[in-house]
Amino acid sequence: QSALTQPPSASGSPGQSVTISCSxxxxxxxxxxxxxxxxxxxxxxxxxxxYEVSKRPSGVPDRFSGSKSGNTASLTVxxxxxEDEADYYCLSYTGSDNLVFxxxxxxxxx
Amino acid sequence: xxxLVQSGAExxxxxxxxKVSCKASGYTFxxxxxxxxxxxxxxxxxxxxxxxGGNGYTKYSQKFQDRVTFTRDTSASTAYMELSSLKSExxxxxxxxxxxxxxxxxxxxxxxxxxxxxxxxxxx
Numbered sequence: 001q002s003a004l005t006q007p008p009s010a011s012g013s014p015g016q017s018v019t020i021s022c023s024x025x026x027x028x029x030x031x032x033x034x035x036x037x038x039x040x041x042x043x044x045x046x047x048x049x050x051y052e053v054s055k056r057p058s059g060v061p062d063r064f065s066g067s068k069s070g071n072t073a074s075l076t077v078x079x080x081x082x083e084d085e086a087d088y089y090c091l092s093y094t095g096s097d098n099l100v101f102x103x104x105x106x107x108x109x110x
Numbered sequence: 111x112x113x114l115v116q117s118g119a120e121x122x123x124x125x126x127x128x129k130v131s132c133k134a135s136g137y138t139f140x141x142x143x144x145x146x147x148x149x150x151x152x153x154x155x156x157x158x159x160x161x162x163g164g165n166g167y168t169k170y171s172q173k174f175q176d177r178v179t180f181t182r183d184t185s186a187s188t189a190y191m192e193l194s195s196l197k198s199e200x201x202x203x204x205x206x207x208x209x210x211x212x213x214x215x216x217x218x219x220x221x222x223x224x225x226x227x228x229x230x231x232x233x234x
Contacts, residue, residue, distance in 0.1 A: 001172065003154060036220035038155070045205055045227055046147075046155065051220035057210075089155050093219040097169040099145075101155045 004029065004090055004102035011108040012080045020105045022073040022090030028100060030071035034093035037066060037075045039086045046089065050075060077107070085109045112136035114144075114206050114225035121231045127194040130228045132206030139187035140164040143209035145221050146180065146191045150202040160209065161189055196232045203227040 005023040012018035022029065022037075029035055033053045038046035048057055050066035053073060063078045073092070077084050090102040117131040132144060146158040159170040161180035168180045174193070182189045189206055205228075207221035 032219075034219040036218070038221075040155075045224040046207075046221075047224070048210070048220055048222045051210060051218050051222075052212075055218075057222060091155075091157070091220070097160070098171065099157045099219060101147075101157055104154045 001100045006102040006105045009106045013110045016080050017078045019074050019076045022102045024071050028092045028094040032093045035073040036091045038089045041086050082109050112223050116225040116228045119229040122196050129192040132189045132225050134187045144189040145207045147205045148202040198232050201232045203229050
């Protein structure tokens with residue numbers, strides 16, 4: 001199973017919105033509403049930000065939102081803050097109890 | 111609070127095996143699965159597979175299925191990951207993570223609580 005495709009980098013100024021894409025196929029992202037997103041700071045464990053495409057765990061700011069269209073899922077960060085600068089990974093179910101991560105996107109707050 | 115605490119860093123020689131533990135607390139271990147994820151230096155997250163804390167069912171990523179074994183000790187609320195025939199490319203941080211279920215008990219295929227990571231270094 002190949003990794004899902006994410007842009008290596010994304011950036012935005014404080015207060016702006018930025019969207020990170022996660023492209024898969026009709027066998028993973030397109031087939032199931034089981035896409036989740038993780039935020040990871042350098043040297044730290046990942047943190048769940050979005051699950052089941054668009055649901056937010058308690059404690060995650062509503063500035064973070066998720067969506068999906070066809071074989072591509074997206075994470076949008078609105079009202080960018082300096083603390084949002086981190087790596088972001090998508091994860092998708094691929095059937096038969098298998099999962100696959102994306103390649104990761106480094107988000108820079110300018 | 112809910113947490114997963116992993117065992118300490120390991121240094122192994124090529125060809126050896128390593129076993130990493132992941133002790134759960136703050137929730138009922140047998141009600142959730144545990145995923146294993148690794149991250150080589152400067153690289154992406156890589157899913158290795160998961161084990162059901164209740165019935166011990168395991169699912170391994172095709173990439174690792176010949177070399178990895180997941181086990182659990184329910185009395186100790188601990189999951190284990192053993193990787194054999196180690197190569198230099200296995201140098202990475204290994205994470206365990208709890209599987210998230212919805213309010214009806216169905217899997218969401220997301221990971222909501224993560225261990226702190228265990229650094230495994232393969233060096234001759």
